[in-house]
Amino acid sequence: MGIEVRGIAKRFGDFVALDDVDLRVQSGALTALLGPSGGGKSTLLRIVAGLEKPDAGSVEIDGQDATRLAPRHRDVGFVFQHYAAFTHLSVFRNVAFGLEIRKRPKDEIRRRVYELLELVHLEQFADRLPAELSGGQRQRMALARALAVEPKVLLLDEPFGALDAKVRKELRDWLRRLHDEVHVTTVFVTHDQEEALEVSDEIVVINNGRIEQVGSPDDLYDKPGNQFVMSFLGPVTTLSGRLVRPHDIEVFTVPADDAVRAQVNRLQRVGFEVRAEMVTGTDAATTVQLTRGQSEALNLTEGVAVWLRPVPNSTGLTV
Amino acid sequence: MAESTIVPIAPAPVTPRRERVTGASIGLRTIGIGYVSLIVLAPIAVLLYRALKPGLGSVLNSLDDVETQHAFQVTAIVAGSAVVIDTVFGVAVAILLVRYRFPGRRLLSAFIDLPIAVSPIVVGLALLLVYSPTGWFGTLTQDHVITAKPGMVLATVFVSLPLVARAIIPVLEQAGLDQDQAAASLGANAFARFVRITLPTIRIALAYGVVLALARCIGEYGAVLVVSGNIIGQTETGPTHINTELENFNDDGAYAIALVLMLIAFAAILLGAYIRRRQRRGN
Numbered sequence: 001m002g003i004e005v006r007g008i009a010k011r012f013g014d015f016v017a018l019d020d021v022d023l024r025v026q027s028g029a030l031t032a033l034l035g036p037s038g039g040g041k042s043t044l045l046r047i048v049a050g051l052e053k054p055d056a057g058s059v060e061i062d063g064q065d066a067t068r069l070a071p072r073h074r075d076v077g078f079v080f081q082h083y084a085a086f087t088h089l090s091v092f093r094n095v096a097f098g099l100e101i102r103k104r105p106k107d108e109i110r111r112r113v114y115e116l117l118e119l120v121h122l123e124q125f126a127d128r129l130p131a132e133l134s135g136g137q138r139q140r141m142a143l144a145r146a147l148a149v150e151p152k153v154l155l156l157d158e159p160f161g162a163l164d165a166k167v168r169k170e171l172r173d174w175l176r177r178l179h180d181e182v183h184v185t186t187v188f189v190t191h192d193q194e195e196a197l198e199v200s201d202e203i204v205v206i207n208n209g210r211i212e213q214v215g216s217p218d219d220l221y222d223k224p225g226n227q228f229v230m231s232f233l234g235p236v237t238t239l240s241g242r243l244v245r246p247h248d249i250e251v252f253t254v255p256a257d258d259a260v261r262a263q264v265n266r267l268q269r270v271g272f273e274v275r276a277e278m279v280t281g282t283d284a285a286t287t288v289q290l291t292r293g294q295s296e297a298l299n300l301t302e303g304v305a306v307w308l309r310p311v312p313n314s315t316g317l318t319v
Numbered sequence: 320m321a322e323s324t325i326v327p328i329a330p331a332p333v334t335p336r337r338e339r340v341t342g343a344s345i346g347l348r349t350i351g352i353g354y355v356s357l358i359v360l361a362p363i364a365v366l367l368y369r370a371l372k373p374g375l376g377s378v379l380n381s382l383d384d385v386e387t388q389h390a391f392q393v394t395a396i397v398a399g400s401a402v403v404i405d406t407v408f409g410v411a412v413a414i415l416l417v418r419y420r421f422p423g424r425r426l427l428s429a430f431i432d433l434p435i436a437v438s439p440i441v442v443g444l445a446l447l448l449v450y451s452p453t454g455w456f457g458t459l460t461q462d463h464v465i466t467a468k469p470g471m472v473l474a475t476v477f478v479s480l481p482l483v484a485r486a487i488i489p490v491l492e493q494a495g496l497d498q499d500q501a502a503a504s505l506g507a508n509a510f511a512r513f514v515r516i517t518l519p520t521i522r523i524a525l526a527y528g529v530v531l532a533l534a535r536c537i538g539e540y541g542a543v544l545v546v547s548g549n550i551i552g553q554t555e556t557g558p559t560h561i562n563t564e565l566e567n568f569n570d571d572g573a574y575a576i577a578l579v580l581m582l583i584a585f586a587a588i589l590l591g592a593y594i595r596r597r598q599r600r601g602n
Contacts, residue, residue, distance in 0.1 A: 051500050071503040078504040084497035088519040097515075098505035142501075149505060 001063055002027035002185050003048060003153055008057035010043055017043040019209040025187055030179045032196035033189045035206035041189045044206065045155050049078045062152045077146030081158040083138040085130035091141050092126040098149035116144040136167040147182065156188035172199050193233050197221065205229050222315055230317055237287040239308060241319055246289035248314035252307040253298055259307035262286065267302055276300060278308060366581065370574035381575035386552055390560035397468060397556060398536035401475035405532045409483025417491040431481045442477050443545025446470060466548035474542035479535040486528025487521045494520050527594045534587040538580065
């Protein structure tokens with residue numbers, strides 16, 4: 001059940017967008033496709049929706065082979081980055097579109113549309129045109145429109161990518177809560193690792209047309225399978241030839257077991273956090289992330305000597 | 320997170336204008352107004368004056384003539400048919416060019432504009448070579464195309480072909496494919512998507528293109544003249560009948576027809592301006 005993708009390949013001219021991709025998306029879960037732009041995640045999503053044809057491979061939705069089905073027969077809800085609002089139709093008619101196409105009775109359509117508008121907090125905007133809504137409101141309308149036809153899966157292509165940071169954060173929390181209420185199998189594409197870590201049950205990291213790793217947010221953060229996943233999911237730095245998180249480094253003002261000697265090169269305060277650039281003999285530069293309190297307790301200033309070692313049992317990969 | 324803030328309707332983008340009166344603005348105004356006055360307004364004014372000089376009764380009298388009435392009828396039939404063809408073809412080609420990528424696409428796009436560049440009389444001659452009884456398809460077409468209405472419609476379509484397509488293409492390009500794909504994922508088939516999404520999106524541009532094409536079709540002279548054979552009472556149109564009247568030294572009759580054609584043109588321009596204003600207001 002859910003979505004099953006096997007051996008999907010797609011090229012655009014000489015560019016390999018997807019290279020023999022296999023993926024299984026659990027039914028009812030909220031899954032993020034995470035990766036840098038041009039990595040193939042949107043293409044994969046569009047292939048699942050039928051908006052793009054794969055060169056090879058198969059797509060199964062809810063146990064049914066959908067590889068050759070037209071988008072309109074796939075029972076998927078799709079939400080576009082730039083909303084794809086029907087500009088000439090009111091918010092009500094936008095949400096009602098799929099139901100009108102299915103020729104449902106008028107009073108049923110009315111009931112269902114108002115139910116959905118309530119769910120996305122747009123009930124008082126039913127008669128507005130999309131142009132009279134803000135970006136965030138438009139995207140919520142698009143979501144209600146996609147949910148109206150009760151799709152088997154909901155696919156969102158960088159749904160919050162066109163919104164400003166504050167609205168993006170709000171909508172992200174709201175999507176999580178919505179999913180907890182509606183429980184439809186949901187896949188969303190994002191290049192924002194924070195968004196993926198915060199919202200999803202499972203993250204699929206995609207890069208250069210291949211899947212790098214699949215796992216829960218904690219798994220991926222704590223046990224990254226390779227350097228790409230580790231560096232894409234959070235900040236990294238090198239210490240004694242190992243890739244570590246800057247917040248996983250202990251700093252001592254006196255020599256300690258297994259600690260390497262370094263010199264504080266630069267201190268930068270960013271709000272509550274202090275970023276220290278350290279120079280050891282072996283690494284190009286090691287960035288250490290401390291709280292303001294830690295930095296003050298150690299009495300760090302530029303030019304002093306310190307000893308560094310990774311926090312025991314912290315995540316690290318040999319470079 | 321229910322926002323109760325009411326978002327104001329974004330005003331349509333307005334090109335910034337310079338308000339100040341400067342030497343440059345006065346110079347440009349002089350050139351613009353002078354140009355339009357001398358080349359466009361003065362001849363039109365004189366024509367209107369000349370047409371109405373015999374008096375309104377006399378003008379109506381001139382128009383109440385079997386041959387003239389027939390010529391207007393032919394114009395209505397030929398222009399009407401040509402506009403229908405232009406519209407169907409224009410919408411189809413615009414969708415093809417904007418939404419599909421295929422070998423020869425750019426060539427097709429260039430060829431659509433050809434009729435604007437070619438002299439109408441050359442179009443007429445070319446059609447003659449292909450469709451006249453002695454032409455390439457002559458055995459097939461006999462005299463049913465050339466010196467008949469089908470040929471006149473053909474010639475009119477040829478010269479007005481790009482107007483509808485060119486009016487729609489920018490709007491289709493701006494709208495992109497997202498709405499169409501969203502409708503598809505919601506279960507709409509190609510016909511439903513065309514009727515419910517594409518047509519409403521382009522409706523104002525389409526109306527503008529149709530008005531332009533209609534004006535062009537009603538006024539066409541050169542291509543139609545060559546193809547129609549200008550048979551009085553049969554294949555004469557409004558514009559070609561003006562020529563006949565002038566040759567018969569019936570100047571009042573010629574100016575009366577010119578007056579009618581001019582009024583139709585004015586109506587078309589006003590209608591076009593009205594449609595474009597609605598378009599600028601963001602549908």
